[in-house]
Amino acid sequence: MSSIKIECVLRENCRCGESPVWEEASNSLLFVDIPAKKVCRWDSLSKRVQQVTVEAPVSSVALRQGGGYVATIGTKFCALNWEDRSAVALATVDKDKKNNRFNDGKVDPAGRYFAGTMAEETAPAVLERHQGSLYSLFPDHHVEKYFDQVDISNGLDWSLDHKIFYYIDSLSYSVDAFDYDLQTGKISNRRSVYKLEKEEQIPDGMCIDTEGKLWVACYNGGRVIRLDPETGKRLQTVKLPVVKTTSCCFGGKDYSEMYVTCARDGTDPEGLLQQPEAGGIFKITGLGVKGIPPYPYAG
Numbered sequence: 295m296s297s298i299k300i301e302c303v304l305r306e307n308c309r310c311g312e313s314p315v316w317e318e319a320s321n322s323l324l325f326v327d328i329p330a331k332k333v334c335r336w337d338s339l340s341k342r343v344q345q346v347t348v349e350a351p352v353s354s355v356a357l358r359q360g361g362g363y364v365a366t367i368g369t370k371f372c373a374l375n376w377e378d379r380s381a382v383a384l385a386t387v388d389k390d391k392k393n394n395r396f397n398d399g400k401v402d403p404a405g406r407y408f409a410g411t412m413a414e415e416t417a418p419a420v421l422e423r424h425q426g427s428l429y430s431l432f433p434d435h436h437v438e439k440y441f442d443q444v445d446i447s448n449g450l451d452w453s454l455d456h457k458i459f460y461y462i463d464s465l466s467y468s469v470d471a472f473d474y475d476l477q478t479g480k481i482s483n484r485r486s487v488y489k490l491e492k493e494e495q496i497p498d499g500m501c502i503d504t505e506g507k508l509w510v511a512c513y514n515g516g517r518v519i520r521l522d523p524e525t526g527k528r529l530q531t532v533k534l535p536v537v538k539t540t541s542c543c544f545g546g547k548d549y550s551e552m553y554v555t556c557a558r559d560g561t562d563p564e565g566l567l568q569q570p571e572a573g574g575i576f577k578i579t580g581l582g583v584k585g586i587p588p589y590p591y592a593g
């Protein structure tokens with residue numbers, strides 16, 4: 295039996311930490327603080343954080359094949375140069391929806407950058423509904439739209455054989471699956487593989503492990519849950535000392551550690567006293583399962 299250890303490795307006070315991504319080359323964890331408009335890089339060896347501030351809410355960051363990063367900023371897919379701290383737009387979506395912004399994003403196994411949008415929130419999970427859409431930025435910088443009517447576009451990942459795309463629209467309280475065509479990037483045959491239980495609250499970010507099981511961060515649920523998408527059963531619950539857990543990824547040595555982001559916004563003063571680490575970065579070890587490296591954007 296492995297013994298699970300949960301540790302706050304960085305007390306960053308993120309207003310809404312999101313999009314953890316492990317960068318093996320620098321032994322670092324990348325993440326964003328959405329409303330603070332910051333992309334951060336935490337060096338796990340020196341324990342130092344570097345950050346780049348951008349001009350609009352930044353909701354996800356991903357590696358880029360030729361070096362540097364890509365990020366979703368406002369309603370733009372951008373290239374991010376860490377050295378000169380510049381962000382250059384590659385494409386813009388939702389031009390007719392001035393109140394929208396991107397939310398979670400991740401690169402597919404063929405190097406396309408998937409990300410969805412949502413209306414800006416007036417409070418956590420309070421927003422005009424059905425305003426979001428799911429998109430992907432192809433390596434040639436053209437954008438494809440998959441569907442609209444999304445409330446809060448969130449967690450996404452692909453099965454290990456690349457034949458299934460998993461997706462979360464938070465306010466559906468469901469983890470969905472689609473058939474995935476890696477060649478064309480097309481999705482089809484949407485179905486639900488897991489419905490959240492009441493105490494699990496709102497499904498947010500998600501990642502897959504080497505056994506093909508899904509890990510979902512539960513916003514307001516203070517936990518990550520491990521799901522078997524084939525049986526629709528929850529296999530494990532890992533509780534954290536913060537309530538607004540937003541996303542998770544594997545990283546560290548051989549991708550054997552899990553990193554979890556969370557939010558501080560929306561917590562009242564009493565809650566902050568009980569959760570002094572809210573907005574920090576958590577590391578979970580001893581899970582006995584590993585993850586896979588993130589795919590880099592191919593454009």
Ligand SMILES: O=C(O)[C@H](O)[C@@H](O)[C@H](O)[C@H](O)CO
Pocket residue numbers: 310312328397398415417418419420446448464496498499513540
């Ligand atoms: O982290 C995100 O994905 C959103 O941007 C957040 O705002 C929360 O998820 C949302 O409030 C709860 O659903």
Ligand SMILES: [Zn+2]
Pocket residue numbers: 312397398448449498499540541
């Ligand atoms: Zn999210």
